[in-house]
Amino acid sequence: MASTLRLIVGAVGLVALAIGFLAAVYLTAPVAPGPDLARSKSTSKGLYSLSIAPEAGEPQQGQMHAWVITVKTRQGAPVEDVRFAVGGGMPKHSHGLPTNPEATAYLGEGRYRIEGVKFSMPGWWQLKFGITAAAGADEAIFNLVL
Ligand SMILES: [Cu+2]
Known part of the structure; x- marks a missing residue:
């Protein structure tokens, strides 16, 4: 016992x-680090400061939508006459964007409308903005998780 x-x-x-x-x-x-989801950041060489916002509510999967990107100098002055190269994709899936987004309008105060963005599946997406303006060419990548 x-x-x-x-x-x-x-x-x-x-x-x-x-x-x-x-x-x-x-x-x-x-803890597995998730992607940095900041919607405001400096470009990689520090020439510009960017912030992005969806134009009409958070993007939904499969829905064509637009973003407004604000481009400012390092000192905070709005940047005009920006030429954009917009790209991106899903880094974990090795595929690009299903569409070819473009800047379609200058809205003043350094703000531009980027139309034709679509996230065709849930998960981690990246939007890459190439920025060319008076200060030079630079770029930044934004992460979005749907
Ligand atoms: Cu995918």
Whole structure:
């Protein structure tokens, strides 16, 4: 009888140890870093500061929609006469955008409308903006998760 009790206490102790070990592993495991979802950032060479916003609510999967991108100098002055190259895709799927978005209008104050954006599936997308203006050519990548 005493030996059975010792066995049970031992088994319970082992289970507790295992749970403690798993909890320690789980709690100290590094959290997988998600993509940076900032919608305002400097271009890679620091020539411009960009911010993007969907023109009419958050984009839905499969829906053609437009973004407004604001281009400012490092000092914060609106940038006019920008030439854009818009690209992107899904980095985890190795495919590009299903459409060819374009800047279609200058809205003033450094703001431009980018039309023809479509995210055809859920997941992690990137929008890449090549910016060419008086200060030179630069680019930035924005991450979006649908
Ligand atoms: Cu995909």
